[in-house]
Amino acid sequence: MWAADAADLSLLHFLTYAGANNGLQRLISTRGGAQQSRIVGGSQRIALALATELGDVVRLDAPVHAIGWRPDGAEVRTDASAVRAKRVIVATSPALAGRLAYDPGLPADRDLLTQRMPNGSVIKCMAVYGEPFWRADGLSGQGVSITGPVKVFFDNTPPSGSPGVLLGFLEGNQARRYGRLDQAARRQAVVGCFATMFGSRAAHPDLYVEKVWADEQWTRGCYGAFLPPNTWTNFGPALRAAVGPMHWAGAETATRSMGYMDGAVLSGERAAAEVISALGGATPA
Numbered sequence: 001m002w003a004a005d006a007a008d009l010s011l012l013h014f015l016t017y018a019g020a021n022n023g024l025q026r027l028i029s030t031r032g033g034a035q036q037s038r039i040v041g042g043s044q045r046i047a048l049a050l051a052t053e054l055g056d057v058v059r060l061d062a063p064v065h066a067i068g069w070r071p072d073g074a075e076v077r078t079d080a081s082a083v084r085a086k087r088v089i090v091a092t093s094p095a096l097a098g099r100l101a102y103d104p105g106l107p108a109d110r111d112l113l114t115q116r117m118p119n120g121s122v123i124k125c126m127a128v129y130g131e132p133f134w135r136a137d138g139l140s141g142q143g144v145s146i147t148g149p150v151k152v153f154f155d156n157t158p159p160s161g162s163p164g165v166l167l168g169f170l171e172g173n174q175a176r177r178y179g180r181l182d183q184a185a186r187r188q189a190v191v192g193c194f195a196t197m198f199g200s201r202a203a204h205p206d207l208y209v210e211k212v213w214a215d216e217q218w219t220r221g222c223y224g225a226f227l228p229p230n231t232w233t234n235f236g237p238a239l240r241a242a243v244g245p246m247h248w249a250g251a252e253t254a255t256r257s258m259g260y261m262d263g264a265v266l267s268g269e270r271a272a273a274e275v276i277s278a279l280g281g282a283t284p285a
Helices: 011-019 024-028 044-057 108-116 173-179 183-200 231-238 261-278
Strands: 066-070 073-077 080-084 088-090 101-103 122-130 150-153 162-171 207-212 246-248
Touching: 011 024, 011 080, 066 088, 080 183, 080 246, 108 122, 108 231, 122 183, 122 231, 150 183, 162 173, 173 183, 183 207
Parallel strands: 066 101, 088 246
Antiparallel strands: 066 073, 073 080, 122 162, 122 207, 150 162
């Protein structure tokens, strides 16, 4: 869930996160739980559909590097342009939000919070086969290992039934350790785990694909951020508190479904309501 080790995060964060998601059992469960459903065609279909509806107002290839702000408005700056607005919603992870240049600088509590909210460490690994052979062996393709380095396994075969795809995650210290190696070494380790779990046929995939999320410029880790010890107690109130015309959204700021896509949507609705209220409009019930 956090792509982190127990020593990395606080007990208070564990309890906060579990409470926002209706308990630990729901978080770790597939059937009836947070791990149950996938989106056919990939989660990007949601963003693509929204972008189509919004049209030309969506600006691509224009990463924001700086925000100049005053009590009555802000200027969002990219390499090629600047956009002025009365209010701004920042919906990146706190770690990435902390890398923006602010003029004037953020209040100390907010800045120190972003320094203390790292994203998790995870490498998503998939092995592709001609068919999901494990099903014929009576296996679900789902598993948990206490040895690793892959400790969580899923059947990621598409709805059509082919090709067969096994999915495994390197997380926390294992992701950091194997992230320092080359892809060939990671492939050997990961495919070896698949073979241990599902038999010798898993040792010979047709294709191996991976994503090292810590290497991605616009995420710098996954699945989201977590709070280490003493962070909630010292800096927690700064997580959602607006700073001048700037409001904070994203799955990490959700009070329900924290860390998940539906939590991100709820956080967007909360931030939008804050903006409407600040502009003197009626906040939706």
